[in-house]
Amino acid sequence: MEETTRAAEVSPNGHRGEEALTDVSGAPSAAPPDRGLIERVVRGIARQVQSRIPVADLDERDPDYIRENLPGLWLLASIYFRGEVRGLGNIPETGPVLLVGNHSGGNLTPDTGVFTLAFSAYFGVERAFYQLAHNLVLSMPGLSFLRKFGTVAASPENAETALADGAALLVYPGGDWEVHRPIWESHRVDFNRRKGFIRLAMEQNVPIVPVVSIGGQETAIFLSRGETLARVLMLDRLFRLKVLPISLAPPWGLNIGDMLGHIPLPAKITIEVLPPIDLREEFGADPDVDEIYDHLIRLMQETLDALAAERQLPIIG
Amino acid sequence: MRVQAQIEVSAPPELVWEMVTDPARYLHFMAGLTRWEVMSKSPRGLGARYRMLMQVRSAEVGGLIEVVEWDPPCDLAWTSVTGLDQRGRWRLRARPYNRTHVEFRLSYGVAGAGILGWVAERVAAPTVRGHLRRSLTQLKRLVEHEQLRALAAERRTKSRVA
Numbered sequence: 001m002e003e004t005t006r007a008a009e010v011s012p013n014g015h016r017g018e019e020a021l022t023d024v025s026g027a028p029s030a031a032p033p034d035r036g037l038i039e040r041v042v043r044g045i046a047r048q049v050q051s052r053i054p055v056a057d058l059d060e061r062d063p064d065y066i067r068e069n070l071p072g073l074w075l076l077a078s079i080y081f082r083g084e085v086r087g088l089g090n091i092p093e094t095g096p097v098l099l100v101g102n103h104s105g106g107n108l109t110p111d112t113g114v115f116t117l118a119f120s121a122y123f124g125v126e127r128a129f130y131q132l133a134h135n136l137v138l139s140m141p142g143l144s145f146l147r148k149f150g151t152v153a154a155s156p157e158n159a160e161t162a163l164a165d166g167a168a169l170l171v172y173p174g175g176d177w178e179v180h181r182p183i184w185e186s187h188r189v190d191f192n193r194r195k196g197f198i199r200l201a202m203e204q205n206v207p208i209v210p211v212v213s214i215g216g217q218e219t220a221i222f223l224s225r226g227e228t229l230a231r232v233l234m235l236d237r238l239f240r241l242k243v244l245p246i247s248l249a250p251p252w253g254l255n256i257g258d259m260l261g262h263i264p265l266p267a268k269i270t271i272e273v274l275p276p277i278d279l280r281e282e283f284g285a286d287p288d289v290d291e292i293y294d295h296l297i298r299l300m301q302e303t304l305d306a307l308a309a310e311r312q313l314p315i316i317g
Numbered sequence: 318m319r320v321q322a323q324i325e326v327s328a329p330p331e332l333v334w335e336m337v338t339d340p341a342r343y344l345h346f347m348a349g350l351t352r353w354e355v356m357s358k359s360p361r362g363l364g365a366r367y368r369m370l371m372q373v374r375s376a377e378v379g380g381l382i383e384v385v386e387w388d389p390p391c392d393l394a395w396t397s398v399t400g401l402d403q404r405g406r407w408r409l410r411a412r413p414y415n416r417t418h419v420e421f422r423l424s425y426g427v428a429g430a431g432i433l434g435w436v437a438e439r440v441a442a443p444t445v446r447g448h449l450r451r452s453l454t455q456l457k458r459l460v461e462h463e464q465l466r467a468l469a470a471e472r473r474t475k476s477r478v479a
Contacts, residue, residue: 068429071437078374079440085375089352114375121376124400 058165061150063125069149070125073117080266081215082317083114087273088122096163096206097276100197102189102300103172103179104216106247107137107258111213114269115170116149128167132159134176136239156200163204170211173197180225180245180258186217187308189300191293198279198289198296207276210300214271214307218314219264220249226256268317270307274299318438321422322449328460330409330417334390336460337407337419340367346455349448351377363387366398371448373441379403402426419456421449 077083091097104111112131119129132154137143150167152158154175162169172178173191181190189212201208226244235241249255249262277296279287311317326333336342340360343353352370359365363384370379380400386392394406408420423445427434 064429067427068431068434071427071430072433074374074376074378075433075437075440077376081375083375088377118376121378121401122370124380126399 057147058128058130058150058152058162058167060147061128061130062148065145065148066120066125066150070117070120073113074121077114077117077269081110081114081269082266083118083269083271085115085118085271085273088118090273090275091119091123091168091209092207092276093123094127094166096166096204097168097209098163098197098201098204098206099168099170099209099211099273100296101170101172101211102191102213102304103174104186104213105219105264106180106222106245106249106262108219108261108264109179109216110219110264110267111216111269111271112170115211115213115271118271119168123168128162128165129170130162130167131170132172134240136241156196159197159200160204163200163206171197176241176243177225180222180243180247181217182224183217183222187214187304189297189304191297193293195289195293198292202279202287202289205280207278208296209276210274210296210303212272212274212300212303212307213269214304214311215267215269215317218267220247220255220262222247265315267315268311270310270317272303272307274303318426318442319422319424320442320446320449321420322446322453323418323420324453324457325412326417326419326457326460327415328417328464329415330390330411332464333409333417333419333456333460334393336456336463337409338389338393340365342459346452346459347448348451348455349373349444352379356381357383367395371445373444402428419453421453423449 091099101111101115103109116129116131123129128150130150130152133146133151135153138146138151138153152162154171159169159171173194173196174189175192175194177192177194178190181188198208222245224246225242226246227242230236230241230244233244235244244256245258247255247258247262249258249264251263252260255262279292283292283295336346338361340353340355344350347353349371350369351372352368354368355365356368357364357366361384363386365384366381368379368381370377378401380403381398382395382403382405383398384393384395386394386406391409392406394404396405397403403423403425405424406420406422408422410418410420412418425441425445426438430437
């Protein structure tokens with residue numbers, strides 16, 4: 001298989017360059033021969049960016065900080081996004097669990113905020129809850145407060161650490177690919193065949209709980225992922241970014257890259273948590289990853305279709 | 318933030334007390350309650366603990382609470398152990414003609430939440446107050462209907478004996 005022919009590459013930060021949870025196809029191959037100045041510059045920048053990726057320090061999560069900021073998050077979720085979260089009782093009360101969600105809303109992802117509020121209020125801030133995010137999110141200045149909420153850089157090592165600690169871990173396999181999908185694909189679950197999360201759940205022997213959300217993709221007018229542009233600018237090799245999104249969003253108007261974020265439109269966010277899936281119980285002692293993936297996508301898509309059917313108007317809900 | 322609601326129930330305080338101190342009945346009359354489970358060895362009385370959650374717009378808020386005041390059939394008060402800071406009280410006072418004045422109080426907030434916490438408490442108040450009012454209405458209906466059924470059963474028993 002493709003993954004087994006790739007050699008692992010260790011970055012200065014100790015991150016292995018093998019298949020990541022959010023990027024099946026983006027794992028770097030074994031070091032090619034030096035091809036000149038451009039190649040050296042690209043590698044140099046990539047190394048610099050890699051060195052800024054924080055290793056997961058689970059102790060950075062601060063329950064007191066989360067608790068004190070929940071009222072503000074509640075105001076945002078209740079008044080601005082009119083958030084509605086159903087099915088939290090489906091999440092196992094204790095122990096590690098892998099929450100797998102579809103991702104929407106560009107770089108701001110309002111569905112994550114609404115879900116974090118609901119989870120923390122329901123289970124209490126004492127229950128360890130971590131979220132995986134793209135490396136760039138945690139490297140950007142001004143976003144360090146996310147670590148206090150339990151956001152850690154998306155990598156297999158960080159995910160294993162969190163689950164081994166008995167925490168609930170929220171992952172978005174679709175990552176940057178899904179979160180910047182065009183608005184006409186709003187009601188589509190698209191993980192881009194990324195299956196690392198399934199292997200993680202099997203290795204760690206934790207249940208998968210699907211979390212389906214709708215409304216995030218209506219917070220701006222997303223026009224294109226810009227994957228061709230991202231390839232031409234070598235963003236994949238520099239920053240593990242497969243997309244350079246193009247959207248219309250306040251206050252910028254035309255927003256390319258969404259690196260400075262945007263003001264999200266007040267779309268109603270609805271989230272539904274589905275019953276947990278015990279992989280070995282449902283798929284046998286030696287489950288097939290592709291079968292699990294197809295089943296999960298089908299389940300989440302059906303739920304998303306049902307949520308879409310409830311909505312009468314975009315944004316309003 | 319403190320919210321409260323009150324109502325007059327056409328039943329003696331002892332009957333109302335039985336209802337508000339029975340954890341098995343809470344989900345029958347408490348509006349907005351999405352979770353209510355006994356977490357202590359003793360299901361009622363001083364020191365009894367419950368895990369409760371109440372739907373307040375986008376979140377189910379609450380946590381572990383403990384009964385800290387137990388004075389039948391007049392006062393029952395609880396305070397939060399984990400979760401949202403809260404302190405609640407049932408206050409029952411006898412009125413003439415076998416009636417009971419029932420007051421339901423709830424103080425809540427998040428210490429250290431600053432100005433946003435202050436605003437959130439006030440924005441949430443109408444929802445919480447609405448839950449309290451509907452709870453009292455449902456409590457009144459439940460207690461009075463139970464009293465009527467008990468009286469009817471007593472009359473039937475007496476007529477059979479006669």
